[in-house]
Amino acid sequence: MASSRERDVSSVCISDILSDVMAKVPRDAIWITNQAHENVIAIAFFKELTAVIFTNGAVPAMDAIDKANIKKIALYSCDLNAFDIAGRLYTLGLRGSY
Amino acid sequence: MRELSLHILDIVTNSIEAEASRVILWLEESVEKNLFSITVRDNGRGMSQEMIDAVIDPFVTTRTTRPVGMGLPLLRQAATSCGGELRIKSRIGKGTTLTASFLHNSLNRSPLGGIAETVVNLIIGAPDVHFLYGHRTDAGCFTFDSYWIYARMAELDCSQYMLVEPAQKWIMERLQSIASTA
Numbered sequence A: 001m002a003s004s005r006e007r008d009v010s011s012v013c014i015s016d017i018l019s020d021v022m023a024k025v026p027r028d029a030i031w032i033t034n035q036a037h038e039n040v041i042a043i044a045f046f047k048e049l050t051a052v053i054f055t056n057g058a059v060p061a062m063d064a065i066d067k068a069n070i071k072k073i074a075l076y077s078c079d080l081n082a083f084d085i086a087g088r089l090y091t092l093g094l095r096g097s098y
Numbered sequence B: 001m002r003e004l005s006l007h008i009l010d011i012v013t014n015s016i017e018a019e020a021s022r023v024i025l026w027l028e029e030s031v032e033k034n035l036f037s038i039t040v041r042d043n044g045r046g047m048s049q050e051m052i053d054a055v056i057d058p059f060v061t062t063r064t065t066r067p068v069g070m071g072l073p074l075l076r077q078a079a080t081s082c083g084g085e086l087r088i089k090s091r092i093g094k095g096t097t098l099t100a101s102f103l104h105n106s107l108n109r110s111p112l113g114g115i116a117e118t119v120v121n122l123i124i125g126a127p128d129v130h131f132l133y134g135h136r137t138d139a140g141c142f143t144f145d146s147y148w149i150y151a152r153m154a155e156l157d158c159s160q161y162m163l164v165e166p167a168q169k170w171i172m173e174r175l176q177s178i179a180s181t182a
């Protein structure tokens, strides 16, 4: 949905509890969530995350996507559930954030 | 957040940081009205309308220089995801009233969590603030005044820390007595 330049990935986290992500996730992480809310994008920006993957086909509102574009955060909407997305990333060698 | 008490901790802390000398926390839980609401009223420094608009916008630029709290955007999201809303009324120099409402039966609604502990910790942490906590359910209501602690300190000639557990116990007993059977 929103594109970004090449970036490192430190780790991956799955959470729908935004305050946990705010508190715990390291920078450059990929965040998997089903919460397609603008607060997710704001937190991804503050925490300097590399990308957000929305599960089960969730898509944020257009103005939130615009904000992500401005802030250069990569957004992906994926039809798979969190388990299957995480499984694929795991086989690529990525590991959990916390 | 996992518990609504954490949101309450956050917004009452905002009131204290806004130099309020009086804070009222009012919780209303009604199965009959299908409503769960949290109201915090303070006499702190207040906010202009522009400021209110800014603090509920998670992208406001002052937040990009230092990651200030997302407290109010997260509370608003919690309320709207439960069919409710966040309302803020404020006047500069007068104070602020903030209400977060939730549909009582919303599956998205986090549990209230440790409210007795939250209230007592807030009171102990801000001894100069007069704090009033009221809680109503369909079965009844009660209030807890921070004076409860200060009166007993004088009476028993002990420190406020000795009263943390008794105060929590007092609140928990009242909570039990108004717990909905529905």
Ligand SMILES: Nc1ncnc2c1ncn2[C@@H]1O[C@H](COP(=O)(O)OP(=O)(O)OP(=O)(O)O)[C@@H](O)[C@H]1O
Pocket: B010, B014, B015, B018, B042, B044, B045, B046, B047, B055, B068, B069, B070, B071, B072, B073, B096
């Ligand atoms: N009751 C209030 N009275 C006056 N100003 C308030 C009140 N509540 C919030 N504010 C203003 O809104 C801002 C944003 O509040 P919010 O809780 O979202 O983040 P924060 O308090 O700045 O950060 P944190 O909660 O992480 O300490 C506060 O910094 C304050 O300026």
Ligand SMILES: [Mg+2]
Pocket: B010, B011, B013, B014, B069, B071
């Ligand atoms: Mg705050």
